[in-house]
Amino acid sequence: MATHALAPDASAYSRGLLYEWLTTTDHKKIGIMYVINSFIFFLIGGVLALVVRTELAQPGLQFLTDERVYNEMFTMHATLMIFLFVIPMLAGLGNYAVPLMVGAPDMAFPRINALSFWMLPLAGILLVSSFFTGGAAAAGWTSYPPLSGEGPLNSPGAGQDLWIVGLILIGTSSILGAINFLVTIFKMRAPGMTLFRMPIMVWTILVTSVLVLMATPVITSALVMLFIDRNYGGTFFDPSGGGSATLYQNVFWFYSHPAVYVMILPAMGVVSEVLPVFSRKPLFGYKAFVFATAAIGALGFSVWAHHMFTTGSVFLPFFSLLTFMIAVPTGVKMFNWVFTLFRGQLTFSTPLIFAIGFLTMFLIGGINGAFSASVPVDFALHDTYWIVAHIHYVLFGGSVFGIFAGIYYWFPKMTGRMLDEGLGKIQFVLMFVGFNLTFFPMHMLGIQGMPRRIADYAANAGWNDWNRAATIGGFVIALSILPFIWNVFVSLRNGRVAGDDPWEANTLEWATTSPPPPYNFDRLPEIRSERPLFDARHGRIGH
Amino acid sequence: MSSTPRKRPAPDALVAGVVVAILIALVLAVFLTGLGSTLYPPKAATSQGREIRGLYDIVFAFAIAIFIVVEGLIVWSVLRYRRRPTDVELPAQTHGNNIAEAIWTLVPTAIVLFLFVISWQTLNSVDAVSAQPDVRIHAIAGQFQWQFEYLDGNGTKVATQLAPEYSADTGEGGMAVPVGRSVQVTLDSPDVIHAFYVPRFLFKRDVVPGQTNRFEFTVDPKEAGQVFRGQCAELCGAGHRRMLFEVIALSPADYDTWLQALIAKSNATPAPPPSGTVLNVVAKDIAYDTKALDVAAGTPFAITFSNQDPSGVTHDIDIRDANGNVLANQEPINGGTSANYAYPGLPAGTYTFICSVHPIPAMTGTLTVK
Numbered sequence: 001m002a003t004h005a006l007a008p009d010a011s012a013y014s015r016g017l018l019y020e021w022l023t024t025t026d027h028k029k030i031g032i033m034y035v036i037n038s039f040i041f042f043l044i045g046g047v048l049a050l051v052v053r054t055e056l057a058q059p060g061l062q063f064l065t066d067e068r069v070y071n072e073m074f075t076m077h078a079t080l081m082i083f084l085f086v087i088p089m090l091a092g093l094g095n096y097a098v099p100l101m102v103g104a105p106d107m108a109f110p111r112i113n114a115l116s117f118w119m120l121p122l123a124g125i126l127l128v129s130s131f132f133t134g135g136a137a138a139a140g141w142t143s144y145p146p147l148s149g150e151g152p153l154n155s156p157g158a159g160q161d162l163w164i165v166g167l168i169l170i171g172t173s174s175i176l177g178a179i180n181f182l183v184t185i186f187k188m189r190a191p192g193m194t195l196f197r198m199p200i201m202v203w204t205i206l207v208t209s210v211l212v213l214m215a216t217p218v219i220t221s222a223l224v225m226l227f228i229d230r231n232y233g234g235t236f237f238d239p240s241g242g243g244s245a246t247l248y249q250n251v252f253w254f255y256s257h258p259a260v261y262v263m264i265l266p267a268m269g270v271v272s273e274v275l276p277v278f279s280r281k282p283l284f285g286y287k288a289f290v291f292a293t294a295a296i297g298a299l300g301f302s303v304w305a306h307h308m309f310t311t312g313s314v315f316l317p318f319f320s321l322l323t324f325m326i327a328v329p330t331g332v333k334m335f336n337w338v339f340t341l342f343r344g345q346l347t348f349s350t351p352l353i354f355a356i357g358f359l360t361m362f363l364i365g366g367i368n369g370a371f372s373a374s375v376p377v378d379f380a381l382h383d384t385y386w387i388v389a390h391i392h393y394v395l396f397g398g399s400v401f402g403i404f405a406g407i408y409y410w411f412p413k414m415t416g417r418m419l420d421e422g423l424g425k426i427q428f429v430l431m432f433v434g435f436n437l438t439f440f441p442m443h444m445l446g447i448q449g450m451p452r453r454i455a456d457y458a459a460n461a462g463w464n465d466w467n468r469a470a471t472i473g474g475f476v477i478a479l480s481i482l483p484f485i486w487n488v489f490v491s492l493r494n495g496r497v498a499g500d501d502p503w504e505a506n507t508l509e510w511a512t513t514s515p516p517p518p519y520n521f522d523r524l525p526e527i528r529s530e531r532p533l534f535d536a537r538h539g540r541i542g543h
Numbered sequence: 544m545s546s547t548p549r550k551r552p553a554p555d556a557l558v559a560g561v562v563v564a565i566l567i568a569l570v571l572a573v574f575l576t577g578l579g580s581t582l583y584p585p586k587a588a589t590s591q592g593r594e595i596r597g598l599y600d601i602v603f604a605f606a607i608a609i610f611i612v613v614e615g616l617i618v619w620s621v622l623r624y625r626r627r628p629t630d631v632e633l634p635a636q637t638h639g640n641n642i643a644e645a646i647w648t649l650v651p652t653a654i655v656l657f658l659f660v661i662s663w664q665t666l667n668s669v670d671a672v673s674a675q676p677d678v679r680i681h682a683i684a685g686q687f688q689w690q691f692e693y694l695d696g697n698g699t700k701v702a703t704q705l706a707p708e709y710s711a712d713t714g715e716g717g718m719a720v721p722v723g724r725s726v727q728v729t730l731d732s733p734d735v736i737h738a739f740y741v742p743r744f745l746f747k748r749d750v751v752p753g754q755t756n757r758f759e760f761t762v763d764p765k766e767a768g769q770v771f772r773g774q775c776a777e778l779c780g781a782g783h784r785r786m787l788f789e790v791i792a793l794s795p796a797d798y799d800t801w802l803q804a805l806i807a808k809s810n811a812t813p814a815p816p817p818s819g820t821v822l823n824v825v826a827k828d829i830a831y832d833t834k835a836l837d838v839a840a841g842t843p844f845a846i847t848f849s850n851q852d853p854s855g856v857t858h859d860i861d862i863r864d865a866n867g868n869v870l871a872n873q874e875p876i877n878g879g880t881s882a883n884y885a886y887p888g889l890p891a892g893t894y895t896f897i898c899s900v901h902p903i904p905a906m907t908g909t910l911t912v913k
Contacts, residue, residue, distance in 0.1 A: 138781075146734060146735045243753075312754065316670075317663055331648075335613075342624065345634050374658060374665075375663075444581040453783060
């Protein structure tokens with residue numbers, strides 16, 4: 001320290017810090033950068049959602065008088081939220097947690113890890129820049145051709161091409177990350193950590209990585225074909241040239257349905273770490289949970305066409321049956337979680353509150369999704385606001401609540417300081433109320449016949465009240481983000497010092513300092529179960 | 544340690560009772576206040592829709608039951624198992640229970656298999672199409688307007704009805720169908736994917752270019768005289784929300800009269816070529832061939848309009864003033880046809896001529912009156 005006093009070149013030091021973060025291959029720093037980068041795109045995507053909700057607050061076109069701009073808003077909202085927020089946010093939490101949880105010093109390929117991260121801001125800049133180069137993609141995040149093709153009424157201009165290139169970059173990042181996770185998990189576990197002693201979070205990242213590795217190349221092929229159709233006169237998806245419009249949908253959903261599990265499985269992993277810690281019990285049915293996760297992964301590849309029941313070109317009974325069947329392993333998990341709480345000793349810290357928020361809301365997202373497995377019922381619900389309600393109960397009520405549970409849970413490990421509990425609970429209450437006020441009415445709107453992706457609706461359609469409620473809820477959600485940002489800001493400086501293990505947790509990341517040293521561990525405890533720290537604290541009484 | 548009564552945990556039965564009472568009260572409140580009815584589809588207007596509604600009710604009943612059981616367990620655990628200051632010892636470290644886990648695997652499996660079977664049965668019924676339906680309609684969805692071609696028993700077109708223009712009075716448009724008769728609709732698109740959706744049918748079907756979809760329905764006889772809202776349900780571009788249509792349910796006799804009038808209108812000799820100022824405008828590839836027209840002030844004029852886009856793509860030429868008010872509203876014509884549009888005399892000034900179906904720059908021009 002004395003040498004710093006002798007050469008107090010502050011600017012050189014701060015440049016050094018920036019240089020350190022820009023060139024790091026430390027999985028912890030990369031994980032934190034994933035989280036920050038994803039959070040920035042969460043904020044941008046959230047603003048786009050508010051624009052959509054504001055336009056829909058009442059009938060009539062208020063301020064988005066160009067409907068194409070409205071289409072850009074919801075297209076980019078979903079694109080940013082899915083590809084630059086939920087997926088990389090969970091990959092970032094995994095990036096931070098997985099090597100620590102398996103007792104490894106880093107990911108298997110640290111420089112590839114840095115590469116997969118740095119592709120994301122690049123892809124994000126490409127996507128956002130399309131707003132300033134003649135209009136962003138406006139064909140929905142699904143970008144079905146022919147609408148996503150050339151043509152004055154379809155998707156002329158560079159926005160759709162930038163969207164394709166951005167998604168291919170993100171997909172490449174995902175594939176590299178998945179390989180890195182798989183090698184880390186299979187080859188770098190600490191002595192004693194057998195596969196069935198891995199934390200559930202690691203299991204969910206493992207299954208997620210398999211899904212990413214098998215599915216992402218498929219959507220890349222769809223995107224490349226779309227790019228060829230748009231720019232070089234291809235006719236893969238153009239019936240007038242012998243192509244098929246629904247071919248794209250099959251290829252797209254072959255990735256994008258598993259992608260839903262990519263977005264929910266790691267959040268389930270977070271919840272499965274948080275619930276046992278804060279109820280002082282092991283996860284109920286660990287092995288059943290692992291098998292259920294694997295079953296969801298496998299079934300996830302055989303249900304894609306349930307997004308296409310109304311196209312008239314789907315073998316309906318097969319996809320209906322498998323879509324119903326996927327409810328079974330999901331239900332197993334729900335009961336495992338509930339019976340982890342059952343007869344526990346619950347401490348209602350913010351991570352547990354968000355995890356319980358996940359349980360209550362993901363339950364609704366599971367139930368309202370089962371309606372669409374019933375093909376005739378889906379004929380009524382498909383492409384209405386019911387579906388919008390469903391995906392938000394899964395991806396917001398599920399993934400986002402799980403993400404915040406994870407952030408509150410691991411923030412002390414990442415920074416050495418605790419987030420404020422009071423602000424955390426204010427955030428939860430605002431977010432929970434705002435979320436339900438926004439998305440529950442969408443069930444009513446959908447069942448009453450309001451299609452998704454419309455810029456306006458008739459004043460006499462009977463949809464005014466629920467739309468107004470949803471818009472108010474949207475702003476309450478936005479409000480809930482402010483105490484979180486403030487919480488991070490003040491807690492980084494003044495938060496309670498966390499110590500190694502503030503939660504009396506179970507898994508290895510809490511066996512090292514907060515934040516951990518670059519090499520993660522000085523020594524590791526004995527690993528005889530999926531809860532090595534619990535065993536170290538309480539002996540083997542739990543077994 | 545736990546000698547004072549206040550610190551003793553509430554009896555399980557009491558907490559369980561409170562949780563169940565709250566949940567039942569919530570569900571009752573939702574349904575008694577009428578909010579619950581908004582979670583049901585609107586009254587089905589077709590026999591197929593009624594079957595879907597019956598299926599929905601069964602799925603909904605299971606959904607409510609599962610919701611109450613699981614949400615009740617969560618709420619119960621949260622209320623009952625808070626950690627108390629007296630909780631120093633660990634709770635029982637339960638790792639699992641094979642019987643419980645078998646039950647919550649097998650019971651849901653049985654439930655979803657049951658739902659699958661009844662869904663499949665309903666599907667076979669609502670998805671059935673007959674070889675000889677009473678009425679055949681060929682619906683064409685083009686960006687951004689619907690057309691309904693009425694076919695005879697051999698599939699030959701006898702008349703065409705355009706869905707009303709979005710901004711026009713909607714008195715005469717829409718797809719009329721007779722109640723109590725089977726109506727088979729074939730769906731085609733000349734451009735992108737659309738979807739035929741009538742909420743009161745509880746049904747939609749995509750309109751996919753290069754693929755002819757087909758479905759059938761029978762409107763309930765007591766719905767005669769009703770009009771049902773319909774709308775494109777698959778994002779099809781900037782005009783997506785304007786792709787509205789109506790289904791008008793008529794008694795068979797009224798329907799026959801309506802169809803004969805439509806046939807007569809379709810077969811009527813076109814208006815004679817107007818005299819006086821006649822301009823020529825061609826629409827091709829979703830663009831006018833001219834962006835500027837000039838006419839004399841105060842003199843009626845005419846435009847011979849040729850729509851050279853594919854069949855299914857409709858265009859027109861409306862005239863709007865600087866404030867966007869529609870001064871002349873023409874009926875769109877189908878691709879491959881032409882029409883003579885007559886316009887009244889206008890005061891001197893600058894106006895906009897525009898395609899009401901595609902109000903994009905390529906189909907907007909300046910009309911100079913001097």
